[in-house]
Amino acid sequence: MNLENFGRQVHEVRRNTQLLHHRVSESPEGQQDLLAEAFEELRTALEELHVAEEELRQQNEQLAIAFHQTATERKRYQELFDFAPDGYLVTDAQGKILEANYAAAHLLKISKNFLIGKPLVSFFPSEERRAFRYQLQRLFDMEGMQEWEISIQPRQGDIFDASLTVKTIRDNEGKPIGWRWLLRDITSRKQAEEKLNKIQIQNLKLQEVSLFKSQMLAVISHELRTPMNIILGFSQLLLRRYYHLLPPELREMVEKIVQSGKHLLKLIEDILDFCKLETSKLELNLQEVNFVELVTRIVEELKPLAERKNLTLILHSELKNPNIINDRDRLQQAVTNLITNAIKFTETGGVFVEIQQVKGDRLVLMVKDTGIGIPESEVAHIFTEFWQVDKSTTRKQGGVGLGLAIVDKLVRLMKGTITVESKLGEGSTFRVELPMSSEQ
Template structure:
């Protein structure tokens, strides 16, 4: 009966139970009236009881009750299970529909973001040339090549030139961010020598940290294996990380770059003795245009795009980036980039180090590069 209740409908299950009760009742009646022989099973009940109508009715009542109760319980459980199954199927269909809708919305969002990036890149590119021309003209005026500039006029022109430079920096960052997000680097991937890339970046930033009296140290073994990546993107990554470290480090501070190979990755750390990042701001520092409140107080000028660009380039290279910071003591950014496939010539994480060290000259420190 239980199997029948699982396989059949409720109505068919009760009909099956009724047929079983009727069949047993018919057999008992035929046996009671002697139409079929009685086979006695010794050891269960006495032989005379099968002729006692009260015992026969009680036995039939117990059997019938047991059959119908079993059918009721089984069909009730099966009904609930089937209802749950219908709900699951319905929910599955609904989730499948929602998934398709979400995928469609995601595709549309990606397309809108791509169009926005293209538009942003085009507008930034179109604006950069005239702004650069304006800045050049303002510099010519400030240098007195068009005639003497009075004090008040010079102040106004200097402010205009400064604002123009800030706009150019913003446009440049927007172009770099757009390029990092749309980067198709498969055809541009090559082996990039990290010590050489860091030296080039430090050379470009030399004037900036000389003016701030900040010492920059690059403690990088010259025998490090190369990473697999786009040279321009990796150098931009270092430019932003080291530039940020210098920018938010007070005068007389120190910035240290370290690198070591770990399994299939190169670990690069850029540490500074700067203002640090409050814990509540760390999850947001890679967001576009975000600057921590203490960063805004320390350096008024900034686009808030530098770390967004870094994160985009790290993601494109299938690496990762993390940050540790303590307010008032400094910040360390750690980047992992995949190593290039090894040639027959083996590299190691030890060996000669390329270091940038500070030297006391007159009233400020000049940074020089040497090998040791």
């Protein structure tokens, strides 16, 4: 009985009661009292029935609202299910597809309507189906499975890598009655992982090659340094003892042996230093150093080299506190390499060295020359080992392209930075910024 029929019957009972009450009022007096009492009780019952009618009406309205909300939520859920970006499937306990969204149909290359009722196992390659059935049996004792990677064979097209996430559906007694499946195409991810794996393998090979190179250079350099020191020692001894006894031609030959030997020994030392820096075996011997005095002495020692090329070598310092904590020998090596390199590649003009203090706890060393400069396309490679802007120029000037690479690694070891600004044909400016203390 619906609310409308219930209300109609209540109204009919009330009308009949009123008619009866009217007839009773015309009856004999004794019967009239008895019937009046009965009708009063009936009227009370009818009023209670009317109240119940109103409550039923309100409950019916609430039920209608709840039904509308439920329908709205059901539609919303269905739309979320149908139009979700990932593939969603619902299967029974045997793996037969009961529900599927558009993304799943798109992945499996089959219309959504035709997908319903199909066994999910039919969308796996034949070699994968046994494993799928085995996992399906295991799911009866599990709540689900995360990121199960397996190959999918769509109705049309190529096999692709997929990830399945499964959730068990149970009845009121806890018995599994089906599964919810989340299906994702992970082909791009697998390709990226494979590419990353190849890169990692290549990096390991490059690291092995780099380590082998450094070890080989270190061994060769060490083995060369010992005989080179012997050659230099005996050549210098020959010059000191028999300088006046040697004919000018022989004296010049011995001097060239000493000069070339020193140059070769310097190259060997550079290679050894680079190998130590490359393998992080070089440690700083920190001490208090008067940086201005150190650079001044280096400039004075290199002035003859500049004067031989008719170049000006000038130092200007604005450092208020010249004392820093660093490695004296490595500072000297870095500064010497920078100034020597500037002189080497400058034919006219000069080299200008400037020291400044910035930010209170850091200093800047600038080495500016008026040399050949560096092409803009090559500036990014200037600190790369064995790199040369112009091989013919470098060969003419000497060196193997390790000087600036060593300076760069030394500056980094000192917790500093080095940059370069250059213009072809106009010169270069190297800027080194160092902390006043390189302690940890």
